[in-house]
Amino acid sequence: MKPAFLTSTHNMAGCESCHKGTPKASDREGAHAGFVARPSRQPEAACGACHADLVANVKTSMHFTVRGEENLMKSRAAHRWPDVQPVFRQACQSCHASCGDCHVSKAKSARGGLMDGHLFVKRPPMEEGCGTCHGGRVGPEYLGKNEGFPPDVHWQKAKMDCVTCHPAAQMHGDGTAYPDRHAVRTKPQCLACHPNAKAAGSPIEQHAVHQDRVTCVVCHSTVYRGCENCHVGAGAKSSLQFKIGRTARADAPYRFTLLRHVPTVRTMLDPKLKDGMPNYDAVPTWKDTTPHNIQRRTPRTATCNNCHGNARIFLKPGDLNPAEAAANAKVVMPDIPPRR
Secondary structure (H helix, E strand, O other), X not given: OOHHHHOOHHHXXXXXXXXXXOOOOOOHHHHOOOEOOOHHHOHHHHOOOOOHHHHHHHOOOHHHHOHHHHHHXXXXXXXXXXXXXXXXXXXXXXXXXXXXXXXXXOOHHHOOOEOOOOOOOOOOOHHHHHHHHHOOOHHHHHHOOOOOOOOOHHHHHHOOOHXXXXXXXXXXXXXXXXXXXXXXXXXXXXXXXXXXXXXXXXXXXXXXXXXXXEOHHHHHOOXXXXXXXXXXXXXXXXXXXXXXXXXXXXXXOOOEEEEEEOOOOOOOOOOOOOOOOOOHHHOOOEEEEOOOOOOOOOHHHHOHHHOOOOHHHEOOHHHOOHXXXXXXXXXXXXXXXXXX
């Protein structure tokens, strides 16, 4: 703890105002009776007295609820959801983010540790804050730590941190229980900063030609890691991928996007619950993704035929594990765009 914390606003009422315990006890054991190690896990009690409006929104936010993952699991579990829900809460939902995970200490899932000697950090630091949870894929992509590939142009040219595109209002939520991150009203939009990239009337020929058929990242991303590169057990080797496919989102304003492989297998829950996902094929295991490695110029912006006719970069039926074929039937490319 830094000495500066002792005279800071957040310590005006003393440690017990957040951490409870019994401060007047005469020994260590007594003092720690009722101690709350991570107060913001119950934000109404710890943060709500001073930040009631923020807490009300945070309680429905994507970071606090992990609702996107929950809804995917509900779809796969179908009638078994009442049995699956306790498993989900114990495992997947245990790494949701509370106020303190962004503003005081690193997330518990990243082994914790104070960011700045218990001082409250208003603007979460990129690597010490966001990076502790998003450092497996997003961090290396954005900062150029994937060997041989440059940082995202927004970092390389302008040193834009995470909060530049993901401001507090988005992270805290607006009180709406959105079904997933794609539905969030305040999600980042490339057009907010690059209005001339809009297909209609664009001075950029490629944008006008493709209209709204492809996402920005199809042309402006480089290779990225799939989730299975880390989450398939001991001995897994990391590798990079780049796969274009069809979106499974009915509300998407585009048809083609980049896909990242999520290694959710039919028997994943078996150690805890047999046949927990009877509706496994309802959700693709290749999901819409937005890599954080944007470049103005990539092989696909250099010439049409680095994409058209290049079967290697498209997700094809033959790329799938047979056990995942049915789940991903809607996202694979039945045909590859011909060379031009």
